Amino acid sequence: MAINRLTFKATLAQVSVPATSANLGPGFDCLGLALEMRDRYAAQVLDDPIFDVDLSGEGASELKKDKNHLVIKSMLRGFEHMGQKPRGIALRALNVTPHGRGLGSSSSAIVGGLALARSLVHGGEALLSDEDMVALATELEGHPDNVAAAVLGGATIAWLENGVGKAVNIPVHETIKALAFIPSSTLATSKARKILPESVPHSAAAANAGKAALLVHALSHRPDLLFTATHDEIHQQYRASAMPKSLELVDRLRAAGVAALVSGAGPTVLVLHTSSEIELEEMTRAAGEEFVSMPLEISRKGYLQA
Numbered sequence: 001m002a003i004n005r006l007t008f009k010a011t012l013a014q015v016s017v018p019a020t021s022a023n024l025g026p027g028f029d030c031l032g033l034a035l036e037m038r039d040r041y042a043a044q045v046l047d048d049p050i051f052d053v054d055l056s057g058e059g060a061s062e063l064k065k066d067k068n069h070l071v072i073k074s075m076l077r078g079f080e081h082m083g084q085k086p087r088g089i090a091l092r093a094l095n096v097t098p099h100g101r102g103l104g105s106s107s108s109a110i111v112g113g114l115a116l117a118r119s120l121v122h123g124g125e126a127l128l129s130d131e132d133m134v135a136l137a138t139e140l141e142g143h144p145d146n147v148a149a150a151v152l153g154g155a156t157i158a159w160l161e162n163g164v165g166k167a168v169n170i171p172v173h174e175t176i177k178a179l180a181f182i183p184s185s186t187l188a189t190s191k192a193r194k195i196l197p198e199s200v201p202h203s204a205a206a207a208n209a210g211k212a213a214l215l216v217h218a219l220s221h222r223p224d225l226l227f228t229a230t231h232d233e234i235h236q237q238y239r240a241s242a243m244p245k246s247l248e249l250v251d252r253l254r255a256a257g258v259a260a261l262v263s264g265a266g267p268t269v270l271v272l273h274t275s276s277e278i279e280l281e282e283m284t285r286a287a288g289e290e291f292v293s294m295p296l297e298i299s300r301k302g303y304l305q306a
Helices: 070-082 105-119 130-141 145-152 189-195 202-220 223-229 244-255 277-290
Strands: 013-023 027-046 051-057 088-095 155-161 164-170 177-183 260-262 269-273 291-296
Touching: 013 105, 013 145, 027 070, 027 105, 027 145, 027 177, 027 202, 027 291, 051 070, 070 088, 070 105, 070 130, 088 105, 105 130, 105 145, 130 145, 130 155, 130 164, 145 155, 145 164, 155 202, 164 202, 177 244, 177 277, 202 223, 244 260, 244 269, 244 277, 269 277, 277 291
Parallel strands: 051 088
Antiparallel strands: 013 027, 027 088, 027 155, 155 164, 177 269, 177 291, 260 269
């Protein structure tokens, strides 16, 4: 295969990437939703073999500040896909998405890195499409649900086809909003996955398949069906031991008829709603002091280039 000789741009590239919520109840590893809370990244190609990383915001003191930073690794994978890696990269990142809370912080970094790489190459749009980006991001993340929403925005259905990540966008009804209840505790996705059983009852799998299909319709056309459509039987209950307060809050809200669910691997609890300010205040009081409530719009766009 011929290797593309790239022409790198000398200017600074800037992108923002939304937070994301995966699963949305029954759509385990396939449904995702982009939320209007954006991490911001800026990068420039360097002539010297230097990886200069400056971070601020969430996780700034814990994350790596060299070529092993996830944004840098993703940029290099994007450059490799297009045909040539630069000698060095300067990266600046402002992280606002909480880390380890089930809101797609790693997907933001991966998609941000790929988008930066494309922006820093003349003709990059022709060499790295959004479809390519979903596939590469899935390769880096290990599953496609969060990264698909970060690329395409809105709600997404994602799947693996011969091991390659694929996704399509679902338009979200204009009245639907989100309310996140974010705890101070964290939960690694890898740990949350290990808790899950190898198999689930056929009846539970069938129920979730039906609810996931219904949720696609509810998100697009029938917000009144969100409560019914967000019921899950195959993953949330098994993770209760790792985040008991989150599951207690989900149960408490759902007992009141609220479409509450665990966001991704947790422990954030997400509510999908069309509620009034008064109703949101009641939900926040129900959550108590264990959670910080954050009203969020649905992000109609995925990553954005400045």
